Amino acid sequence: MEWFSQQLINGLALGSIYALIALGYSMVYGVLRFINFAHSDVLMLGAYAAFFIAPAIEKIIPLPSLTGALLVTLLSALICAGIGILIEFLAYRPLRSRPKLTVLITAIGVSLFIEFTCQHKAVFGADTKPFPQLLPATDFHLAGLVVSSNDLVVVLVTALLLAGLWFIVHKTKNGMAMRAVSFNQQAAALMGVNINRIIAFTFGLGSALAAVAGILYALKAPGIEPLMGVQPGIRAFIAAVLGGIGNLPGATLGGLLLGLLETFAGGISGLSSYRDGIAFAILILILLFKPAGLLGKATVEKV
Amino acid sequence: MPSTINLQPSTALAGAKRWLLAGIVLAVVVSLFSAQFNRYYLGIAIDCGISIILAVSLNLINGHTGQFSLGHAGFMAVGGYSAAKLTLVCSPMVPDSLKPLLFLVALVLGGCVAAVIGLGVGVPSLRLKGDYLAIVTLGFGEIIRVVVQNMESVGAASGLKGIPKYTTLGWTFALAAVTIYVIASLVNSTYGRGFIAVNDDEVAASSMGINPVRYKVTAFVIGAFFAGVAGGLYAHHKQFLSPTGFDFLKSIDIVVMVILGGMGRTVGVIIAAILLTLLPEVLRQFADYRMIIYALLIIGLMMLRPQGLFTMGQKKKGAAAV
Numbered sequence: 001m002e003w004f005s006q007q008l009i010n011g012l013a014l015g016s017i018y019a020l021i022a023l024g025y026s027m028v029y030g031v032l033r034f035i036n037f038a039h040s041d042v043l044m045l046g047a048y049a050a051f052f053i054a055p056a057i058e059k060i061i062p063l064p065s066l067t068g069a070l071l072v073t074l075l076s077a078l079i080c081a082g083i084g085i086l087i088e089f090l091a092y093r094p095l096r097s098r099p100k101l102t103v104l105i106t107a108i109g110v111s112l113f114i115e116f117t118c119q120h121k122a123v124f125g126a127d128t129k130p131f132p133q134l135l136p137a138t139d140f141h142l143a144g145l146v147v148s149s150n151d152l153v154v155v156l157v158t159a160l161l162l163a164g165l166w167f168i169v170h171k172t173k174n175g176m177a178m179r180a181v182s183f184n185q186q187a188a189a190l191m192g193v194n195i196n197r198i199i200a201f202t203f204g205l206g207s208a209l210a211a212v213a214g215i216l217y218a219l220k221a222p223g224i225e226p227l228m229g230v231q232p233g234i235r236a237f238i239a240a241v242l243g244g245i246g247n248l249p250g251a252t253l254g255g256l257l258l259g260l261l262e263t264f265a266g267g268i269s270g271l272s273s274y275r276d277g278i279a280f281a282i283l284i285l286i287l288l289f290k291p292a293g294l295l296g297k298a299t300v301e302k303v
Numbered sequence: 304m305p306s307t308i309n310l311q312p313s314t315a316l317a318g319a320k321r322w323l324l325a326g327i328v329l330a331v332v333v334s335l336f337s338a339q340f341n342r343y344y345l346g347i348a349i350d351c352g353i354s355i356i357l358a359v360s361l362n363l364i365n366g367h368t369g370q371f372s373l374g375h376a377g378f379m380a381v382g383g384y385s386a387a388k389l390t391l392v393c394s395p396m397v398p399d400s401l402k403p404l405l406f407l408v409a410l411v412l413g414g415c416v417a418a419v420i421g422l423g424v425g426v427p428s429l430r431l432k433g434d435y436l437a438i439v440t441l442g443f444g445e446i447i448r449v450v451v452q453n454m455e456s457v458g459a460a461s462g463l464k465g466i467p468k469y470t471t472l473g474w475t476f477a478l479a480a481v482t483i484y485v486i487a488s489l490v491n492s493t494y495g496r497g498f499i500a501v502n503d504d505e506v507a508a509s510s511m512g513i514n515p516v517r518y519k520v521t522a523f524v525i526g527a528f529f530a531g532v533a534g535g536l537y538a539h540h541k542q543f544l545s546p547t548g549f550d551f552l553k554s555i556d557i558v559v560m561v562i563l564g565g566m567g568r569t570v571g572v573i574i575a576a577i578l579l580t581l582l583p584e585v586l587r588q589f590a591d592y593r594m595i596i597y598a599l600l601i602i603g604l605m606m607l608r609p610q611g612l613f614t615m616g617q618k619k620k621g622a623a624a625v
Contacts, residue, residue, distance in 0.1 A: 035434045094606060101371055102609045104434050105562060108555060109601030116594035234445075237438070277449035280442035287439055288427055 002144050007267045008260070013151035013220070015259020016158035020213035021236030022243070022251035023165065024206030030182035030246040031202045034100055037107035038087055039210055040233020041114040042080050044226060046211025047131065047218040048124060049076035054132040069134040073215055077208040084207025085200045093196070118226035128223040135219070154216045161209060162252060169248065174201055182246065231276075235262070238283040244296020253294060258282065320488075326480030334473025345472060349540050351580045352475030353533050356482045358560035358576035359569060360529035363486050365558065366567035367495075368522040369502030371437045374424065374444030375530050376553035378417040380546070381447060382531020383538040384457050386413030387466045390539065394467050406469040406539065410478070413535035414528040420447070421527025425520035444554055452546045462545030463538075470540035478536065482529045487569050489525070498522060502567070559601055565611025574613050 021043060028036045050072050054063060057075075061068040091110045095103050119126040140147045169175040177198045180188035189195050217232055218224050239258040243250025258279060265271045265278050286293065340348075361375045386409040397405045424443045431439055452460050489495045500508035501515045509515050538544050556579065564575030586593045604612070 035438065091602060098605075098609065100433050101437075102605050104371075104437060105558070106602055106605040109598050109605065112552075112555070113595065113598035113602065116598055120591060120595065238442075241435075241438070273453050274449060277446045280446050283442050284427060284439055284446075287431060287435060291430055291435070 003267065006145050007263050009145065009147055009151060011260035011263035012256065013154045013259070014263055015256035016155050017213050017217050017220075017232065017255075018236045018239045018259050019252045019255025020158055020161060020209050020216070021232060022239040022255045023162075023248060024210045025237050025240040026243075026245055026248060026251040027178070027202050027206045029240070031178060031185075031199050032092070032096075032103075034092075034103045035107065035237065036092075036203075036206075037104070037111040038091075038114060039206065040229035040236075041111050041118075042084055042087075042207045042229075043210040043214035043217070043233060044118070044224070044229035045083055045114070046076050046080045046207075046214030047224045047228065048118070049079045049211065050134070050215045050218070051129065051131060051224060054134065064133045064136045066135065072134055073212055076215060077211040080211035080214075081204035081208040084203040084210075088200055088203040093199075115226055115230075124226055126226060128225040130223050131218040131221070134215070150219050154220070157212065157216060161212060165205075165209070165248070168205070174198065178202055235279050238279050241283060241293055242286050244293025247293065247295050250293055250295035320484070323480050323484035326483070327477045330473050330476030330480060333476070334471050340472075346540075347581070347584055348472055349470060349475045349536075351577045352472070352479045353536050353540070354557075354560065354576040354580040355479045355573050356529055356533040356536070357557045358564065358572045359479075359482050359486055360526045360533070361557050362561050362564070362567065362569065362572045363490070363498070364522045364526040365561050366565075366572070367490050367498045367502060368519060369566075370519060370522065371433060372424070372440040372523070372526070373437045373551070373554050373558060374440035374442075374447075375526075375557045376549040376551075377440075377444030377447040378421060378527040378530035379534035379537065379553070380444075380451060380544075380549035381420050381527075381534065382410075382413030382417040383534030383544055383549075384413075384451060384463065385416040385531070386410055386535030387463055387538040387544055388457060389413075390467055390469065391463075391465070402467075402469065406474070409539075410532050410535040413538075414531040417531025417534065418524045418528040421523045421525075421530075422520065424527070425523030429516050429519060441551060441554070444549070444551065448546050448549055451549075458544075460546065462543055464543055466538050466542045466544065468539060468542050470536045475536055475540075478532060482532070483569060483573065486525070486529070499567075559597075559604075562601075562609075563604060563611060564613050568611060568613065571611055571613030575611075 021039065024039050024042075025036060028034075028039070053072050053075050054068075057063065057068055057072050061071065063069070063072075087110060091106055092103060095106055118124045135150065135153060138149050140149065140152075167175075169178060177188065177193045178201070180191065180193055181195060181198050181202075185195060188198075213232070213236075214229065217228070221228065235258055236255060239254035240251045241254070242258060243252070243254030245251075261282065262275060262278060266275050271278070357375060357379060361372065364370050364372045364375075389409040389412055390405060393405055393409075394402070420443075424440055427436075427439050451457060457463050490498055497508070497513045497518045498521075500511065500513050501518045505515045560576045560579050561572055563579065564570075564572030582597075583593055586596065589596070
């Protein structure tokens with residue numbers, strides 16, 4: 001029982017991070033119908049942004065502290081929103097009317113470009129760097145369980161961001177336009193929605209979430225390196241498909257489920273070395289038996 | 304995109320046969336002199352041959368049949384490991400005179416094991432399209448890598464060492480010629496028009512009595528078979544296999560060869576395979592920038608010439624050029 005609760009807590013924390021990243025994939029898929037492979041690299045850039053901003057902030061507000069951490073996260077999210085919009089503008093917008101595969105391969109190219117550029121010694125270098133302590137970290141001992149404050153922060157921040165995102169998507173004008181674009185791009189354009197602006201907004205929003213996820217991930221990881229986004233990125237993408245891609249509650253559910261499954265599998269000794277394969281096995285199973293995902297609606301191809 | 308279909312493939316077939324014969328003779332003749340070649344250039348030439356097999360076999364799946372596989376390195380890994388394991392176990396028991404036969408058996412075994420896996424990947428492809436299929440094949444490739452990484456019998460993460468060096472220039476280019484011949488004549492045959500039909504329009508093809516499911520699975524099985532053979536050649540060329548050598552990037556390499564050459568263009572894909580194998584050697588002094596240039600190449604290609612560099616004015620999407 002103790003083991004179970006401990007894995008549950010760890011799984012929820014990991015799943016929350018996956019959920020944050022998965023939302024970015026899902027939103028972009030919703031408006032543009034393609035997989036933004038570079039999303040996982042935006043996550044990495046978010047962690048690096050925090051890495052470079054933290055020392056500068058520290059001169060004004062001492063770190064680790066709550067206000068300092070908030071400021072660092074906010075600035076990193078802003079920077080990443082800019083990067084996301086820039087990627088869309090430079091790489092995806094010129095290809096919008098092209099076949100989906102062309103855009104997909106371009107996205108892979110953009111992802112490789114960011115990864116290899118950042119690995120170059122003149123940029124970040126390929127080595128692992130220690131991530132600064134943004135928040136005071138303590139472990140709580142509750143009835144034999146160890147809960148780190150970082151895990152609590154992760155779950156809390158995710159819940160807040162999800163609420164915020166729900167508000168943006170359902171209660172604001174931009175959110176309504178986003179839903180319209182994802183429902184039918186041409187009809188939305190005819191109704192006076194500025195498609196380019198909404199797509200850029202979606203990229204910015206998704207990238208900002210990725211930046212926060214990157215920082216949360218870095219808090220738990222031993223350090224940051226240019227390829228740190230690849231594994232959580234792939235997991236999050238699978239989470240998005242698991243929940244039903246394009247469906248925001250689905251992405252959250254998928255993220256949490258995947259985080260839990262992976263943590264529990266990792267806790268079982270025989271399965272732990274297959275952790276990397278588990279996510280993909282789930283993906284293949286879900287696509288075979290319920291390709292629309294858990295919460296997605298099946299669509300019929302019209303001829 | 305509709306395409307005019309050449310209903311008389313026999314002339315193309317005869318031409319292909321001549322090419323095959325010429326290719327194999329050339330390979331044998333060249334390999335007779337290979338002892339005098341610089342070992343460095345010889346190694347690169349063998350790399351080129353292996354790349355050609357990989358690219359041409361992926362071209363059947365991605366180019367001719369219009370599927371999108373990102374897991375070709377996985378098939379290569381399966382074939383390479385199976386073939387290497389067989390020769391490692393059997394080579395002490397086999398007399399020297401029978402070694403070439405053993406190698407052939409190992410390569411075919413590697414190909415067959417990869418083909419079985421290809422069948423496993425082909426089945427989900429019946430239900431999936433485009434980017435979903437890409438992700439599933441990527442997933443299959445990764446699962447194969449994770450499984451290999453955990454298999455003690457093939458050296459797990461530290462790799463499989465001491466594989467005998469059986470791969471020669473002759474073997475490589477003879478098998479490359481066979482691959483090109485089999486796939487080109489398959490696509491140019493009456494049966495093989497189905498691959499192109501499935502690519503052009505699946506719904507139209509199935510209403511014409513073509514079974515898209517069968518063609519897609521066939522493409523995956525045959526493509527995987529040759530990738531497995533290429534893996535066997537690779538294993539007996541490098542004499543060392545490690546699971547990290549068959550990661551996502553390796554699959555991307557092969558995909559880029561097919562895109563650069565032009566999806567479904569055999570000649571273009573062969574040229575692209577050779578060029579992209581030579582590129583890292585030429586860029587050796589810029590090794591730090593090599594992968595950045597590579598990524599920019601992919602993006603630039605997609606923006607400016609998504610149909611490939613070596614399409615040589617062919618407007619038809621159908622009929623595979625030999």
